[in-house]
């Protein structure tokens with residue numbers, strides 16, 4: 001069953017190896033866990049529902065708790081402490097677009113707030129609605145999970161927007177196709193959630209981001225139904241898909257999604273090579289993307305992430321042998337792991353592999369257990385989030401932040417971002433450990449994804465304060481370097497104060513006008529994307 005207070009299915013438990021605990025002690029000092037609330041104690045605190053009656057509403061406390069938050073660090077603290085800032089008054093589970101329409105019209109009559117809920121995997125505060133005088137109804141799309149139509153000739157599949165990654169891929173695989181959208185949250189996130197948060201999958205190099213895969217669909221808005229036709233291309237004015245992409249549930253509820261799918265590939269392979277250092281690694285991924293060599297994914301870890309990943313992936317005894325191999329190849333502790341994927345027909349993969357190997361070799365790549373480590377990446381590609389649990393139980397908070405920027409801005413950013421974050425709690429004498437990778441690379445620039453770990457405090461409140469300080473430092477460093485406040489996680493409430501720095505005052509007022517056009521009473525997920533205080537302000541808060 002899905003965990004009520006953490007990530008994923010409770011039958012899967014990740015564990016921290018002894019050497020990982022030793023490493024934590026070395027980096028963060030002694031750590032002490034906080035005690036977790038039980039589901040029953042959280043249920044006991046759930047206030048009486050204020051929701052008016054409707055046959056589609058479920059008002060049971062456990063269901064309301066399970067839909068009260070996403071997976072951001074502050075959401076995590078609410079779940080583990082059982083102390084939610086706000087809990088929806090009811091959850092609806094519509095099964096058709098018609099039922100969503102009915103709920104939306106009913107919401108207008110009853111003057112209630114609506115929060116669309118896909119897989120609940122948001123990491124930027126999309127779902128933890130602040131308390132309001134109006135009742136809040138969460139609309140969970142989970143039951144709208146079927147393949148509704150397949151236009152084989154055009155390779156367009158129409159799905160219910162609440163379909164989760166594995167169910168979507170299974171239904172497509174049954175007819176020989178794939179969407180190829182694999183965010184790390186694949187197990188739980190949904191097609192509708194991907195579209196409205198502008199998600200990016202691990203193999204975006206081949207299949208594109210969700211922007212390229214989303215062909216059209218149906219958005220039920222408080223003002224009416226917006227049908228977006230699927231066209232291969234159009235010069236008929238601004239593209240309406242762009243209004244829905246990144247709308248984060250503020251314009252309406254996406255009920256049906258038309259997606260561009262691809263026949264299943266004949267073969268798929270992953271390899272890992274080691275670059276002598278960060279500079280040569282960046283030059284290599286730049287050369288591959290700018291040379292338009294068609295790989296399906298590329299991920300370049302910096303030296304710190306390389307070290308941590310190897311320690312996590314390779315058993316201690318084998319690691320010393322591996323280190324000898326690195327030495328023989330002239331690789332030092334500055335080495336950076338570069339994992340890449342090849343997908344397509346056998347012939348394409350063979351040609352592309354040769355092109356990639358030649359290019360990477362020119363930049364100093366060394367092969368050490370290349371296929372084995374590539375396979376390890378594939379095997380663990382969706383399992384990383386489960387490590388949050390043993391880390392938490394060991395007294396360690398873990399979170400990530402990400403951005404994208406042009407190559408010219410990325411180099412200076414990379415030089416300072418980890419320094420800023422690791423010093424964020426210096427005044428309190430608290431260590432923070434951070435490492436970074438590039439995983440979505442473009443000819444123009446790249447995403448940069450940083451993971452950080454810090455010791456939890458002796459109370460939930462203090463732990464939240466620690467996280468807020470780090471988050472602020474990270475966000476300000478991103479903005480100061482001209483990066484986007486998010487490459488793939490979206491804006492939510494956590495990033496809303498930084499959006500005006502990116503969009504400008506006029507841009508923000510246009511977004512606000514759009515929201516008022518579709519949602520004149522501002523009942524759709526208020527506070528997400530556009531924070532009232534920051535509209536018109538081009539400086540980050």
Ligand SMILES: Cc1cc2nc3c(=O)[nH]c(=O)nc-3n(C[C@H](O)[C@H](O)[C@H](O)COP(=O)(O)OP(=O)(O)OC[C@H]3O[C@@H](n4cnc5c(N)ncnc54)[C@H](O)[C@@H]3O)c2cc1C
Nearest residue numbers: 118119120121122126183184185190192193199200249254
């Ligand atoms: C461990 C982990 C790993 C992650 N890895 C990635 C990654 O690799 N790439 C990536 O892009 N993201 C990643 N994310 C972030 C997250 O998975 C994405 O933002 C995802 O697209 C959210 O989809 P969801 O269905 O879970 O949406 P939810 O979290 O349920 O909702 C997110 C927002 O979308 C709105 N919404 C959801 N469905 C609809 C709908 N049908 N109509 C209108 N509004 C809707 C909600 O109101 C909310 O504002 C990760 C998150 C976690 C926890």
